[in-house]
Amino acid sequence: MTNTTAPTIDLPALVAQTSTGLNDASADAATVRFDVRASLATGTNTQVDITAGQHSFTIDEPPALGGQDVGANPVEHLLAALAACQVITVKVWAAKLGVTVDDVDVELSGPIDLRGFLGVDPDVRPGFGEIEVTARISGPEPAGAYDELIRKVEEHCPVLDNLTAGVPVRATITAG
Amino acid sequence: MTNTTAPTIDLPALVAQTSTGLNDASADAATVRFDVRASLATGTNTQVDITAGQHSFTIDEPPALGGQDVGANPVEHLLAALAACQVITVKVWAAKLGVTVDDVDVELSGPIDLRGFLGVDPDVRPGFGEIEVTARISGPEPAGAYDELIRKVEEHCPVLDNLTAGVPVRATITAG
Numbered sequence: 001m002t003n004t005t006a007p008t009i010d011l012p013a014l015v016a017q018t019s020t021g022l023n024d025a026s027a028d029a030a031t032v033r034f035d036v037r038a039s040l041a042t043g044t045n046t047q048v049d050i051t052a053g054q055h056s057f058t059i060d061e062p063p064a065l066g067g068q069d070v071g072a073n074p075v076e077h078l079l080a081a082l083a084a085c086q087v088i089t090v091k092v093w094a095a096k097l098g099v100t101v102d103d104v105d106v107e108l109s110g111p112i113d114l115r116g117f118l119g120v121d122p123d124v125r126p127g128f129g130e131i132e133v134t135a136r137i138s139g140p141e142p143a144g145a146y147d148e149l150i151r152k153v154e155e156h157c158p159v160l161d162n163l164t165a166g167v168p169v170r171a172t173i174t175a176g
Numbered sequence: 177m178t179n180t181t182a183p184t185i186d187l188p189a190l191v192a193q194t195s196t197g198l199n200d201a202s203a204d205a206a207t208v209r210f211d212v213r214a215s216l217a218t219g220t221n222t223q224v225d226i227t228a229g230q231h232s233f234t235i236d237e238p239p240a241l242g243g244q245d246v247g248a249n250p251v252e253h254l255l256a257a258l259a260a261c262q263v264i265t266v267k268v269w270a271a272k273l274g275v276t277v278d279d280v281d282v283e284l285s286g287p288i289d290l291r292g293f294l295g296v297d298p299d300v301r302p303g304f305g306e307i308e309v310t311a312r313i314s315g316p317e318p319a320g321a322y323d324e325l326i327r328k329v330e331e332h333c334p335v336l337d338n339l340t341a342g343v344p345v346r347a348t349i350t351a352g
Contacts, residue, residue, distance in 0.1 A: 011221045011242045015294070022296045030291045030300075034251050038259035040280040045187045045267055048260040052248040057233060059260035066187045066268065072228040074261035074335050075210050077253050082345070083214035084224040084235035085250035089293075091221055092242065096295070104216045110343075115206045117265075117334055118191070119272070120198045124206075126331075127338035130346065137351035146351030154347060155302075158293055159250050162303035166342035167286075169258075170306065171330065175313035175322030 012095040019096070044068070075128065078163075079108040085159035086135055093152040099145060103138040131163065188271040195272070220244070251304065254339075255284040261335035262311055269328040275321060279314040307339065 022030050034052075041047035041058070046067035048059045059074055061067030072080065083106045094101040110131040116124035137146055154160070198206050210228075217223035217234070222243035224235045235250055237243030248256065259282045270277040286307040292300035313322055330336070 008244070009221060009239060009242055014242055018290070019294045019296055022291050022294060025291065027289055027291075027300075030296075031287045031289045033285060033287050034249075034255060034304075035283070035285045036248075036252055036255040036259055038256065038263055038282040038284075040263050040267065042279070045185060046264045048263045050248075050256045050259065052252040052256060053238075054245070055248040055252075057248070057256075059256065061264060062229075063185060066185055066190055066264075066271075068184070069230070072212075072226075072231040072233070073210075074257045074264060076212055076228040076231075077257035077260065078335050078338065079210060079212035080214065080226045080228060080233075080235065081250045081253035081257060083212055083226065084253065086347075086349075087214055087216050087224045088222045088237060088242075088250060091216065092294075095242075103218070106214045107211070108214075109209060109211045111207045111209050112334060113203055113207045114194070115198050115201065115203075116337075117332055118195045118198060118268075119328070119332055120195055120206075124203075125337055125341070127334040127336075127341075128210075128343050130344045133345060133347040133349075135347065135349040137349065139351070141351075143352055150349045150351060152295070153349065156293055156295055158288060158303040159254050160303075160345060160347070161292075161301055162254065162339060163343050164345050165301070165303075167304050167339050168306045169309060169336060169340050171262075171309040171311065171336070173262075173309075173311040173313065173326045173329065175315070175317075175326060176319055 011091065015092055015095045075112060079110065079131065082131065082133065082159045082163060083108050085157050086133065086153065089153045089157040090137055090149065093149055093156065097149055097152065099141055099149050101137055101139045104135065106133060106135045108133050187267065191268055191271045251288060255286065255307065258307065258309065258335045258339060259284050261333050262309065262329065265329045265333040266313055266325065269325055269332065273325055273328065275315070275317055275325050277313055277315045280311065282309060282311045284309050
């Protein structure tokens with residue numbers, strides 16, 4: 001799974017160039033739109049085929065939640081999105097700050113009280129009650145050199161922002 | 177990618193049994209904990225290897241954002257998590273309500289203003305400014321039979337809950 005090909009992109013140069021290019025950009029010019037499509041696999045309870053750009057993968061549930069465990073489930077993908085966003089934000093901001101980072105490892109854990117999802121108790125929320133993130137950054141810099149990086153990651157990680165502050169979701173569901 | 181094996185699980189029976197079993201459950205007994213691990217692939221800018229239970233996959237960025245496009249990126253996985261959660265919540269609540277659903281398709285789209293992520297403008301948030309979801313449910317029921325289902329999905333989708341209402345994230349980042 002791991003592609004160990006050396007990166008062909010000079011990340012510090014790219015980040016500096018992109019940041020400079022955005023200095024005088026309008027909101028429209030600075031905005032990237034992301035699109036994803038999903039559909040239930042025919043004849044299954046819970047297998048969802050996802051398409052995002054050139055990529056496709058399947059999200060499912062374990063048997064205890066009605067599925068066949070063909071892929072990680074939606075809330076695991078939510079945690080994965082946060083984990084990857086933390087790692088990438090570390091690398092991008094390390095490039096901006098001129099700090100060397102060799103490795104980044106993240107563990108995430110969160111509880112879901114199923115009484116919310118299944119409507120057993122209206123006072124229980126359906127989603128995670130909290131999410132715990134433990135991240136470790138490794139590199140050759142002296143102790144303290146990573147402090148500013150850690151602050152910048154906490155301020156600028158897109159998925160962390162959307163999960164902690166929320167985001168307006170305009171959902172239109174039609175049936176027939 | 178699609179597994180078209182007929183589902184071996186009777187979803188209405190499972191959902192009814194699980195819901196009944198949760199009626200008198202304590203919060204502890206009703207709670208499932210989800211865990212995910214992530215690590216930067218050695219020598220890469222942005223390839224993140226994810227492990228969730230028995231599943232593993234790679235999240236990356238396109239070249240314009242410093243990666244090699246080995247997998248969908250973190251914010252696409254965030255959208256995928258929401259999409260799959262909507263589809264599965266439709267199926268689970270259709271099973272609870274006794275409504276037949278044949279197909280579910282979802283399109284999601286959201287804008288990110290990169291000036292937030294890259295710290296160019298402190299007034300721009302790093303994450304999605306909004307997320308637009310368009311879902312279509314197909315089935316043999318008469319018009320109107322899906323109205324209650326749609327309300328229940330909007331109320332009980334775990335990822336929708338976490339994204340619209342936010343969730344406390346306790347992040348501990350260490351370095352050295």
